[in-house]
């Protein structure tokens with residue numbers, strides 16, 4: 127019994143212990159299972175966070191990549207526009223057409239908008255209150271390096287002291303003009319620069335001159351690209367402060383350039399004949415003059431201040447006579463007097479008056495194929511205003527041409543599909559006095575050397591945009607890039 131009791135109690139004891147152990151084991155297992163479940167849930171949670179984060183990152187990178195690709199596409203589309211313009215200029219350099227002064231302008235205009243596989247380009251400029259297709263002709267503006275005091279005084283917001291300072295900046299000496307400023311002015315103000323005492327090299331350089339504030343120089347064209355950008359037509363919302371009128375008021379920059387260069391090639395593509403060195407035969411071959419006309423030109427070219435302006439303004443029969451008389455005289459005489467054999471003005475020598483006046487064709491060839499430029503002066507580095515592209519405002523306000531004459535020049539250039547072929551095309555217009563012709567002969571011509579191409583590229587996929595602004599000189603081949611920027 128005892129045993130049995132013992133055993134039974136022992137069994138009971140055993141059972142109890144086994145039960146306890148079993149219970150522990152079960153509890154332990156359950157706890158472990160709980161921990162494992164929690165760990166698994168955590169692992170899943172962490173894994174999903176990682177996956178989500180990786181996805182977001184990958185998505186962002188893909189977007190960035192796409193943006194990057196479209197920027198590159200836009201940039202190269204813009205570049206394609208620039209290259210197209212340069213290629214057209216090269217073609218016209220190789221195939222000059224002396225009977226069509228506007229051939230290049232028309233071709234540039236026709237290709238101002240174009241496309242490549244992944245994007246498009248758009249080249250335009252603003253002049254005379256209107257937007258035009260194609261690059262900006264820098265020769266439509268006056269070169270600041272030859273602008274006279276009177277011409278500079280016509281700029282909006284300019285004052286005498288600033289005109290003097292512009293003179294001081296470009297003249298070789300360190301003597302200030304009456305109200306001007308030379309090196310000591312800039313040194314005393316710790317500006318860190320001094321006047322160049324040489325030609326301005328870019329339009330933005332004018333802003334270094336005392337009193338030539340950027341708002342005067344640039345007007346509304348804050349980035350100097352000759353196009354009306356959104357921030358330049360939204361009033362005061364963004365810089366600059368503009369008048370929101372769909373018209374780009376470019377301040378001085380719409381009238382002035384510093385980049386134009388003389389064109390050494392003639393309209394027919396040969397080097398210009400230097401009249402100071404040329405023989406009568408060479409002049410006759412080039413211009414179709416007779417021997418006495420050519421001889422008169424040879425004699426005249428030896429005069430110290432002989433100029434194309436004078437040849438343009440004074441009939442040939444009076445040319446050497448007026449020089450020997452020491453005066454041009456008859457400042458208001460109409461240039462058309464050239465064909466009425468000059469009617470022997472007082473002081474004209476008999477020898478001079480027997481020469482036949484040049485006809486329009488001869489005068490045109492003389493102006494287009496020959497030169498009297500003195501290459502040693504600083505003027506030699508500046509280009510002339512192209513009357514085929516110059517703005518009405520430049521002719522009337524800055525060059526101060528008589529209003530009637532300026533308007534008749536503009537109507538004639540519009541009426542001729544090939545444009546003005548030479549300055550001989552404007553001598554018979556109403557208002558063409560000797561005085562006006564001398565001014566034009568000095569500063570104007572009918573062809574261009576330097577263009578500013580503002581090409582805006584656009585990617586087809588995203589519409590992303592990129593702009594390239596390039597200043598190119600096409601006066602010689604290959605076309606030379608003077609300035610390149612990606613604003």
Ligand SMILES: [Ca+2]
Pocket residue numbers: 293294295296297298299300301308321323
């Ligand atoms: Ca100086």
Ligand SMILES: [Ca+2]
Pocket residue numbers: 346347348349350351352353354355358
């Ligand atoms: Ca602009």
Ligand SMILES: [Ca+2]
Pocket residue numbers: 357358359360361362363364365366367368
């Ligand atoms: Ca604005």
Ligand SMILES: [Ca+2]
Pocket residue numbers: 346358359368369370371372373374375
């Ligand atoms: Ca405006």
